[in-house]
Amino acid sequence: MSLRFSCNSTSFPQQHQVRGxxxxxxxxxxxxxxxxxxxxxxLTSSPLESLRRGNWVKLICGASFEDVVDIRNLSLVYTLAGVDCIDCAADLAVVSAVNDxxxxxxxxxxxxxxxxMISVNDDEDLHFRKAEFDPEDxxxxxxxxxxIVCPASAISLNEGNSTLEVSDGTNASRVLKGGVITERCYGCGRCFPVCPYDNIRVVTYIRDTTATADLIKRNGIDAVEIHTSGRQSAFFEELWDGLGDSISHLRLIAVSLPNVGDSTISSMNTMYSIMEPNLPCFNLWQLDGRPxxxxxxxxATRESIAFAVRLAAVKDRPPxxxxxxxxxxxxxxxxLKKMGLFQTTSITKNSKDEILTASLPNSLHALIGGIAYGGYARKIVGRVLSSMQSQYGxxxxxxxxxxxLEALREALALVGTVKSYDPF
Structure with a gap:
């Protein structure tokens, strides 16, 4: 099942906009x-400088995660921790939560x-889907x-009375109520294979391009990320053309793609040739190792590192x-350090084709610009948010x-591995 979603015009709740x-x-x-x-x-350190030095850090809130309260608190914590970018759903309420x-x-x-940064997709994509089921089934x-397996606590089930009418005067039967909390589900897919009754369905969607372009033109958005399979350049070109002059408002355009083997570089070059005539800013390739x-x-990190090792050594990749x-x-x-790719500017190999590169901290032209953290970043801070909400709502x-303070310590411990913070 595939849907086309428009950007939500609902504003961030007023009680979360007022700051003392x-x-x-x-x-x-x-x-x-x-x-x-x-x-x-x-204030003197810009996100662009971080990319050049190889210590860029991005927080991924999730292309489908739309719990504005959690997103707002995550954005606050990771801003204090010094991230360079916060990636979120292309939804007005979500963007407002991030900025707040x-x-x-x-x-x-x-x-x-x-x-x-807001995330969009040119075709069906793992990051743009939701789980769905009727708990009464x-x-x-x-x-x-x-x-049990849901990492976002996006499924909640409890007993209740059936909604079906009872005509013989007997009490309504007891059934399960609740189900998927849509705004919290980010489509990880872990619930699909574990359901013993095969009741859980996948709902995929594609962000509406016109609505996305209108959203980009609003204040408060600096970058866009296009999720693509890399296999259908026509879909990518259609999305790129649909964004039109909205891209002139951006500081960075990212393309997120999986490792598609030998065709990866040719796909990247094709997409870059589509973007280049109207590319108004810097561009970035997000190497989505194991989504x-x-x-x-x-x-879990091995695939992303292997993807980086492969592309860093390729000379004919696009800018x-x-x-x-x-x-x-x-x-x-x-x-990355073991592979000689952490904040380095060049690659040399030995006779066994192993990478031998000395680390050059604060390089102005690092081969790997940085790292984006999603599920793990949300998990370590989410534990604190859950504890707080269980006590105070x-x-x-x-x-x-x-x-x-507890959440910030967790965030600093993660971001600090890239930023080389002083011990605390």
């Missing part, structure tokens, strides 16, 4: 001191503003494995920064400084 005089709050002094102690980039989180962080500490004694798997474990994604986690930087994280 946070700079005068002594309760946030520990947060300010921590940011200053570790050396988070100041960014500005709330800057009210606490005067950091430079990370770029805001599930037996009451189901072990509910879908709830939506960074939170699974250490081994553009390279950035890792798909399976990235706390072990990604170590993997829907809340702004800066209203609970101890939780903010």
């Amino acid at each position: 005089n946070l700079k005068s709050s002594k309760n946030l002094d520990k947060v300010r001191n921590l940011v200053k102690t570790v050396g988070v980039p100041s 989180g960014i500005e709330s962080a800057r009210d606490i500490v005067g950091l430079r503003r990370p770029w805001v 599930c037996p009451l004694d189901c072990s509910r494995p879908c709830e 939506m798997s960074g939170d699974i474990g250490r081994g 553009g920064f390279l950035q890792l994604a798909g399976g990235t986690n706390a072990h990604t930087v170590d993997g 829907v809340a702004l994280i800066e209203d609970y400084p101890e939780h903010l």
Whole structure:
């Protein structure tokens, strides 16, 4: 099932737009001191400089994740941690949530503003789908494995009365209620194979190009990322043409693609030839190694590193920064260092075709521009957000400084592996 979604015009809830005089709050002094102690980039360090040096970090909120409260709090925490870019769904309410989180962080500490990126797709894509099922089709004694495996807590089931009318005067039968919390589902797909009754369906969608172009023209969006399979250049060209003059408003255009083997470079060159005549800014290639798997474990990052190793050594690839994604986690930087690709400018190989490159920190032209973190980044901070919400309900994280401090420590530990922060 495939749908075409327009950008949501719903604004971010008003109660989350009002920010107090946070700079005068002594309760946030520990947060300010921590940011200053570790050396988070100041106003003089731009996202573009980070790409050139190889220490760019992007937070992926999720192309289909639309829980605006979590997105707002995640954006605040990771802005304080010094990310260069925050990638989110092409939805007005979501973009507003990201920008609100960014500005709330800057009210606490005067950091430079990370770029805001929206994600779109040119065809069916794993990142643009939702799970769907009718909980009343599930037996009451189901072990509910879908709830257990969902990394986003996007499935909630509980018992209730059936909605079917009872004509004989008997009590309504008991059934399962709830199901998928649509705004929290980001389409990871882990629930599909575990359902013992095969009840879960996939709903895929394509972002409406006209609505996306209108959204880009609004203030608060700096970059766009096009997710593509790399196999259908006609779909890519149609999307690119549909964006029209909206791209003139952008600072960066990214293309996210999987490793399609020997045809990867030719696909990249074809897409670049489509973009080049009207490319108004820098471009970036997101190497999507193992999509939506960074939170699974250490081994998930191997495919993204292998993808980077392969492309970094190719001389005829098109212009553009390279950035890792798909399976990235706390072990990604170590993997890049082992392959000699962390903040390096050139590649040399020995007789066994193994890469031998000395690390050159702060290089102005790094082969790998940086790393994007999605599921893993959301998981480590999400634990803190869940704890806070279980105690206080829907809340702004800066209203609970101890939780903010805990979340910030988690974010700094991850971002710091790329940014080389001082220990804390």
